Amino acid sequence: NAGVTQTPKFQVLKTGQSMTLQCAQDMNHEYMSWYRQDPGMGLRLIHYSVGAGITDQGEVPNGYNVSRSTTEDFPLRLLSAAPSQTSVYFCASSQPGGRSTDTQYFGPGTRLTVL
Amino acid sequence: AQRVTQPEKLLSVFKGAPVELKCNYSYSGSPELFWYVQYSRQRLQLLLRHISRESIKGFTADLNKGETSFHLKKPFAQEEDSAMYYCALSGNTNAGKSTFGDGTTLTVKP
Helix, strand or coil: CCCEEEECCEEEECCCCCEEEEEEECCCCCEEEEEEEECCCEEEEEEEEEECCEEEECCCCCCEEECCCCCCECCEEECCCCHHHCEEEEEEEECCCCCCCCCCEECCCEEEEEC | CCEEECCCCEEEEECCCCEEECCEEECCCCEEEEEEEECCCCCCEEEEECCCCCCECCEEECCECCCCECCEEECCCCHHHCEEEEEEEEECCCCCCCEECCCEEEEEEC
8 A cells, every 4th residue: 555645745836826736545545634734833734525525624725725536536726826835735544433533644745835 | 613732842851761742632522632743754643542542662642631631751762752743633523624733843862
C-alpha cells in the first residue's frame, strides 16, 4: 500500500493563478480531509469528505474548493492564489468504525508558496 | 464547539529527564483523543490514542475527563524524541472531522 500520496511536493504560484493539489489514498478509507499547517497555528481543517459525493467545509474553507468523485481521490483547488495561502498542505484519510476509528493517515504534504 | 489547547509551543529538556506535553480539550460529546508526531522531514503519524491505552516509544497518555486533559508523558526522554507533537480530538458528533492543537516542539538536548 502506498497509503496517502500527494502531488506536487513543492509549488510556487503567482498571485491570481489557480492550481489543483492532488491527493489519493489506496486504503479504501471513507473519510478524507485537507489541512493547512502554518507556523504557530497548528493544523487547520480546510475541507473534508465523509464519502464519495459528500464534502463539507472545515475551519478555513475560503479560497478553496474540493470535490470527491471517487473514494480514492480528493483534490483541493485554489481558485485564485493569494500570498495568505502560502502554507504546507496535508491530506489525510481515515476509516470510521472498528478499533482504528478516526485515526488519520497523512500524506507527505505539499509546500506551496504564493508570490 | 470543540477545541484543543496545547499551552506550550516549545519545550526543551535534557536527555534522560522526564517530559510532559500538555493538552486540554473542550468537547460536549464523547471525545476520542490522539497524539500525533511529526519528526523532521517526515509526515505526521499517529503516536497513540487514548482508547488503546498503550505505551508507544515509552510515551503514555491518560484521558482525564474531570480535568479535560490528555497530557503526554515519558519518564526518560531520548534525543530521537525531538519532534513536533500535536494533540487532536474527534468524536461521535463530528464524523470525519478532527481538531488539532497548535502543536508543541520538543527538543531533547544531549
